[in-house]
Amino acid sequence: MSAADVTPVPMTAKRRGAQLGMLAFAVLIVMGAYASVGLGLKDKVPSGMLVYGLGLGGVMLAAYLVLAKFAPWADPLLLPLVTLVNGIGLVMIYRLEEGGIKDASAANQLMWTALGVVMFSATLIALRDHRALQRFTYTAGFVGVVLLVLPVLPVVGSEHYGARIWMNLGPFSLQPGEFAKLALVVFFAGYLVAKRDVLALAGRRLLLIDLPRARDLGPVLITWGVSIAVLVAEKDLGTSLLLFGAFIAMLYIATQRTSWVLIGVLLFVGGALLAGQVFSHVEARFTGWLHADDPKIYDAGTSYQLMQGLFSIGSGGILGSGLGRGHPGLTPFSFSDFIFDATGEELGLTGLMAILMVYALIVQRGLRTSLASRDPFSKLLAGGLSFILAWQVFIIVGGVTRLIPLTGLVTPFMSAGGSALLANWMLIALLVRMSDAARRPPPQAIQDEGLTQVMQR
């Protein structure tokens, strides 16, 4: 036992009041944005403002109460930050719906937000100790793979917009991949905690990097295989990239070996190049990125959507056109994949920087939780979940701003879509649960036992 363990851990403040204040502030910003949409479009405050505003406020108040009761030590920033991006997404969807985009439905999105908060609460209530998840490592892995495979199956699976990532469920269609994301991160965390010593230590040194043993490559190759399978069978470049990237990051956190990162990157680049050769849709994504501005590529429709998105951001400029005063609906799927660009047109560079900052803060709070956690499983799970959130924002926002090739993914909390909202609210619930555990002061000694050490038999 080292000396560090003896020094008392400083009491962390719960800061529940500050959290409630920030939550109210986030809801107020969103209500203001609603009013702004109505003023911009029709010169009057929309009648739905109170319904949406109070609806969102009520739902978030419920989430706050559950959090205060079941995770009192949780990070106070997470819930208000998520509320803000969720609310801004809701406003943008409302604005697009009012602007005549038929597929955008603010009522649906509000309903899914409410269900998301139900999932958030349910997770917090049911999962009192997240370490219990470690016991379900392989179950989680199995569930994750099944969820990934579901859309490929006949009858239950269905293909929309060129990607087979939907599952029919009565009147709704779900994207099981979003939930698979959570299950697989839990699996990776559990598996890597168990195997990290072997993965980290065994192997030999070659050319300055430590190469792992061939048989330890198994899990990496399997994950790589699954990712490529997703890419091939579901034409879902985004999820494939998301999962593989998250796995490599977690492998690195667990083993501290750069060689894993290199092996992972090489495998993925190799796989992607191969896929680019074999599958036309992957190649099209690449050309559409590299030569987006080329009139030929644009007219062929390959980069049409991306360029429209960029026109949206460019037209917004620094301050944006103001909510309801731009034409964000011109970009196809402005309410889902391209909601970031749509927001850029009306809120400008200023608004986009604020949103990216909010995402960055959510990720930062998650990573902080990871650093503060006391056991390896919690560290790995919190780190993995935070990274996958950052990674997802990077892939989709980078894609729609032409930083990297465009791969369809959901902008967390903003894009229209139920599955993603539910899954991401669960992700936040897990982070909240872990931050509660990490910040909860360790049990204090009941009485000062002085210098006398009680020896146990």
Next chain:
Amino acid sequence: MNGPLKRVSVACLLMFGLLMANVTYLGTVKAEDLRTDSRNVRAFYARYNIDRGWITADDGKTTLAKTVDTGDTTFRFAREYPLGKAFAHIVGFFAPESSSGIERAEGRYLDGSHPDLVVRRAVDLVSGKPAKGASVDLTLNTKAQEIAYKDLASTGKRGAVVALNPKTGAILTMTSAPSYDPNPLALANKEKVNKAYNKLDKDPDKPLLDRAIDLTYAPGSTFKTVTSAAFLSDDTSRDENTEVDAPDSLPLPGTTISLPNYHGESCGGRATMVEALTVSCNTPFAKIGMDLGYDKMKEQAQKFGVGVPLEIPLGVASSSIGPDEGKAALAQTSIGQRSNQMTPLQMAMVAAGIANQGTVMKPYLVNKIMGPDGTEIDGTRPEELSEAVSPEVAGELTKMMINVVQHGTGTAAQLPGMTVAGKTGTAETSPGKPSHAWFIAFAPVEDPKVAVAVFVESGSAGNDATGGAVAAPIAHDVMQAVLGQ
């Protein structure tokens, strides 16, 4: 595990840093390119989100172009031209990707982007109202304009009519036929507009061209007024009764051909200036031109505004008497033939200059600019362009032109109870082709209120069209309309 976690945190920070840098690049450096990219239809939409100012005439009493609030969220304001064809060339049209006429020339006032409207614009921006432009009032006399257009178009003539207020230069009438309906060109639909435009553009009669200012034509005998002006100004002792040589046929130096009179008529060997102009003999004026020389002829033409760049505010094609090509060519130039090419507006300026005691006023179309709140922002003050001839020479020329209308080729332009001065022109185009018919005039002589030039294009008014028979009656109608008779 904290070591690699921290490194992963740095990686996350880097990812967000990259995203922010890229978004900043798009929103600042690249924004202008993206905004103005031709494939970005927002600029197209923005055109229809401005409450564009109206274009009016008759001191605001007649509407030539108006903006209608459709309530549509994408294309909110529509542009309409209630009087259509007769005014199309002047007013122009506000098309999805371009504009023409006054719509273009005064575009910055009409769409409110002119620096004079900057305060108003800022107020609109802050209050969130759509920008409102200033309205433009034109100098046109709509009654005269419509009569002029009807006279040309109803009988299928191609040509132009220009009427000026000789004392100010205000353009009272400027019409061109054939014309077009500007309304289909102002729809908020690129495809339809392009189709309509291409159809007009391919029309062999070229309805899109404003024959009054876009094209130049041989002015024929109307140019003899300019030749006379040069002759009278050259020696102050000369007047309308000065006798000049008027042979039946004038040998052209350096060539084997000689210049006849119109239809081979005789002017009796010698004639006074007034006689020569009244029956429009060719030989005396050709000889006068040759005797004066190219430079004097060119200088006199220039004093009437020939070759002076004009913006009224529409651009005007440059008129010219052509290059110096020797005596024989100058003889033809002096009677308004060969490379002597004038716009109908230029010939109206000649008539107006003579009417205004020799002083040519700068022609203009815009009477005043009215701000969105109804206050006058700008009004045009009449300006002198040049002094073409002395008042004495103008007086002599006027007397000669009165005779043309009273006893000569221009009797069709007579107005009851009023003295009219004028000059016909019948310009040969090319051998075997019908002539252009011209007429320039002003009235009333004692206190000129209107100067007019009528041009009817070759072949559109029969094969034997002459200025006196075809153009003079139109001038009569337009002058009558302006003078309110």
